[in-house]
Amino acid sequence: MTHPTAAPGTPGAAAVTSSGRPGPRLRTPRPDRPRRRRSPLLTVLTGVVLLYSLVPLAWLLVNSTKTQADLFSSFGLWFGGDFALWQNITDTLTYDDGIFVRWLGNTLLYVVLGAGGATFLAILGGYALAKFDFPGKRWVFAVVIGAVAVPGTALAVPxxxxxxxxxxxxxxxxxxxxxxxSPFGLYLMWTFAAEAIPTELLEAARMDGSGEFRTFFRISLPLLAPGIVTVLLFTMVATWNNYFLPLIMLRDSTWYPLTLGLNAWNAQAATAGGEAIFNLVITGSLLTILPLVAAFLLLQRYWQSGLAAGSVKE
Incomplete structure (x- = not known):
């Protein structure tokens, strides 16, 4: 008695033993996928951008470990004779009755209230514009896009x-x-909420008797987490590095943020006899960027998930 078998080249073909029992399945060889060619030009450009980004950070880190004398007598991208990082940090935090600590506290205040408030308002506005229909919505969209295009420095004097x-x-x-x-944060949350929150999910929650506030905080807000982190990072960096607005608004140095305070130290170091605080300017700059680096490292997985949302087609 003969046993019907599938053709050897067909998918799912199985070998049949002499006893008539099916043997192990034969694997159909997969066609080789064409390999992507690596572009040498792209690799070189990426390396140049990487060096452009990392060399200033390396210079800042190396020179913050030097004494005042080593700053002017040693190579800029290599360490000096004495390791003075901890002494420089102590001098920076205690110079002029600890004014650097006051500037740091001011910056944190501006970031918590300013960037935090901008993120909160962007969440509310973006969610409302994405999931509610009302008269004049197109005009609001035009105003938001126009506000994104206007630089902040143009609005500083008015x-x-x-x-x-x-x-x-x-x-x-x-x-x-x-x-x-933050017009850009509002636009980002608007576009993100339109894709991240299914309208059917909101309708189902309303049919179950859930109010708008409960639906927003219990259902919508967790889905908006990647977008919230992205907007928070952008607004936090913008507020932390804000220079021109505090420059024209503040005269009292006790209310300076770190950007204005370090600029004042740098101007003092450029004058005759002020070179003695040049190491404080460098160490203060290093301490200024550390919170931003820590924030990006701690929140990067939420940010990456937000950037990748909607990039995979089913």
Whole structure:
């Protein structure tokens, strides 16, 4: 009696033994996938960008370990004779009655209230624009896009004139209130919420009797987590590195953020006899970027998931 068998070249073909029992399946050889050619030019450009990004950081890290004398007598990208990092950090934190610590506290205040408030408002506005229909929605979209295109420096002088009439200049509110508005963060949350939250899910929650606030906080907010982290990082970096707005708004050095404070030290170091604090400028710059680096490292997995959302087709 003959046993029907599949053709050897067909998928799922199985070998049949002499006893009539099916043997192990024969694997069909897969066609070789064409390998992507590596572009030498792209590799070189990536290496140049990497060097451009890392060399200043390496210079900053190396020179923050040097004494004042080694800064002007040793090679810039190599360590000096004495390792003075801890002494430089101590001198930076205690110089001029610890004014650097005050500047750091001011910057944290501006970031927590300004960037945190901007992120919160962007979440609410982006969710409402993405999931609710109302008259004039297209006009709102046009205004948001137009606001994204306008640079912040162009609005600094009108903002100063408006705040001076209200008597808010030279106060922390003159830096915090303008930082609450982030057109780019609003647009980013708008586009992210439109794709990340299915409309059917919201309708199902409403049919089950869930109110709008409960639906937002229990269902929508967890789905918006990657977008929230992305907007928070952008607003935090923008507020942390904000220079021009505090420059025209603040006169009292006790309310300076780190950017203005380090610039004041740098100007002092450039004058005759002020070279003695040049190592403080370098060490203070290193301490300034460490919180941003830590924030990116801690939140990068949420940020990467937010960037990859919607990139895979089923």
């Amino acid at each position: 903002t100063f004139l408006m705040f001076s009439q209200m008597g808010l200049t030279n106060t922390p509110w003159s830096v915090i209130i303008p930082s609450l508005i």
